[in-house]
């Protein structure tokens with residue numbers, strides 16, 4: 402018996418060096434609650450996004466904001482500006498703020514505010530969870546609908562009630578675990594095409610996530626649980642380009658729409674103006690967005706929304722160690738002045754028939 406116990410202990414001492422307790426999702430939600438009126442606001446925003454994606458609301462969905470949030474002060478400054486712009490454009494566009502606190506990495510790198518809020522590799526996730534939820538709550542209280550990439554399935558347990566839209570990123574769209582998670586989420590979710598540019602994995606993901614699943618997970622109190630989901634009826638495709646180049650052009654959009662129709666899936670999609678669609682040059686995003694609006698103008702009614710990576714300043718942090726205010730720490734962004742000029746400048750093209 403003792404021998405068996407020793408063997409089990411030896412096997413258990415794998416590569417995990419340390420295990421630290423974290424607050425449960427229920428504890429964090431109780432500490433930083435969504436009150437009734439905010440919950441109603443978020444439910445209303447989710448419904449507007451659904452209506453846009455179903456073609457019942459003709460406005461363009463615009464998801465814009467920093468590649469990643471790393472500093473609550475600059476994120477809130479951006480949020481205040483965006484909330485004002487959103488009101489000005491409300492009759493022609495529905496603006497959602499990118500509020501990304503988790504970052505998928507191609508190999509390794511900073512994984513976002515939730516994982517490493519002090520930006521020093523200390524990975525103080527208890528603080529990361531609190532700071533992230535606090536910031537999302539403050540942004541939502543500005544009246545903004547919020548969007549994020551849900552990278553770790555448990556992040557949805559801590560933050561999901563604050564979100565009006567979520568993405569599954571190019572690196573995780575093929576993952577069964579993410580498809581299962583989406584099938585249990587109550588907000589519209591976009592699956593990005595794979596990093597290789599293939600849309601098949603995203604279409605498969607939409608099909609999978611629309612079905613009920615039974616899977617391993619944790620409950621509100623953080624206990625291991627068998628979760629049974631209902632299936633998410635509000636999934637859609639997000640085109641973000643791939644290794645071979647962009648896929649926002651008219652031919653690629655037509656091809657994606659045909660594939661979705663062939664599969665009997667929602668043909669209305671979102672196009673990311675950044676990532677491989679901008680060749681990772683943030684200043685190319687306005688040209689991509691203009692091209693998409695021209696396609697809409699020429700009758701391509703399936704482009705329901707666009708995504709922009711935008712922060713207070715153009716570009717991204719340099720390597721000298723000094724953090725500049727309002728500048729992205731991950732991918733380069735379009736600065737606020739250019740973002741505002743772009744969206745205000747396009748307001749004519751955004752006009753919807755009443």
Ligand SMILES: O=C[C@H](O)[C@H](O)COP(=O)(O)O
Pocket residue numbers: 468504505506507508509510676731732
């Ligand atoms: O959106 C951000 C990045 O494109 C994504 O997190 C991958 O980043 P990396 O290739 O620098 O790791």
Ligand SMILES: C=C(OP(=O)(O)O)C(=O)O
Pocket residue numbers: 468501505550569570571572593641673676
């Ligand atoms: C990582 C992102 O996108 P993608 O999954 O398209 O690379 C992102 O939008 O931050």
